[in-house]
Amino acid sequence: MAEESSPAPREGLKWVKVQRFLALPFSPDRLKTYRRVKRFENVSADGLLADGIEGVLLDVDGTLGPHHARTFSDSVVTHVKLMRAVGLEVALFTNAFEDRFEQFGDIPVVTNVPPKPDPQGFHTAMRDYLKLDDPAKVVMIGDNYITDGGAIDAGMRFIHVKPVPGKENAFHHTTRYLADLFARAWRPVTSTTFSSNTGSGTRV
Template sequence: MNDRSPNTKSPREGLKWVKVARFLALPFSPHRVKTYRRVPRFEDVCIDGLLADGIEGVLLDADGTLGPHHTRTFPDSVVTHVKLMQAVGLKLALFTNAFEDRFEQFEGVPVVTNVPPKPDPEGFHTAMRDYLKLDDPAKVVMIGDNYITDGGAIDAGMRFIHVKPVPGDENTFHHTTRYLAELCARAWRPASTLTSKTNKTNSRAGV
């Protein structure tokens, strides 16, 4: 039986240098907030699209992605979508910096343990090799709500799908840094779009 307070932190949570370093780099590194896709909810991730793009493995964040922070009960729609991913042959693993003992609903999905915390690239690589049994990061996608931690998959050579965070009992520091990272991503997005449009216009004009 679990007797931890909901606010008890995992050793991988909190202020870690690898998180600080990535957070500070985001305003100057547009490629580090480049998402493969952005979706409102985890259930909106298109499974056929993943398969079409050659994705073989999926790493799933939990808190803020599959449900509220610290929850032990996940929506049926989330569990069903996970099962659909399994049914088509995608290899899945839960990769969270929080405690790993809350996921009984996701039968057959291993929980990544004993790895460096996100966003350390080595943690992603170990999760890929030891839990997904894959060796090509280009065939792996990380699905999460946080550009700082989950977005570390980009540094590891993986693709990153950003999910709009599920509201819940998120501590203030985590909420603030995650929000600031989202602002960085939004700030770079229009510039990328504008550059793309400008290049197309110049191309048509023969520049």
């Protein structure tokens, strides 16, 4: 019987993560945020459809709940299922444990791909789990510009979610925080956030 505390192969310090982190202070195009929101539930499914989005990749730890959570709020689970209900293809894409998501029913969990932020991992997730072939029609929703923001390198759009507080590795927390500072420094003016279930935007 496998030990649940064993890290998934994609978790931990990987060269692809280090490489992207070191490049971010000098690469504004790799920090181009489609939206910044305070909570995952603030992302409007109808707004995504209106912008031509067909598929959604969802980070889990720090985005849908605290790190290593095994239970998720009803509002989060409902919003994930709403995205599927309105016609979006949806998959969970995490570098961490992959055996915690029974609440999400038949929403697929991306496995056996290179770790985020490797563009190949995003492309494989898009083809094999979303059944799509155009990265411009896919959005990654996550809390980390280093890992989740790798979607930008893959030609996808990236929605940044304010991290959900919880137990988090100190190194991971520090590098994620610094990457967020880089993104704020490069952001030209302001971003908008969709209010839940509507297409209207509000300034953040």
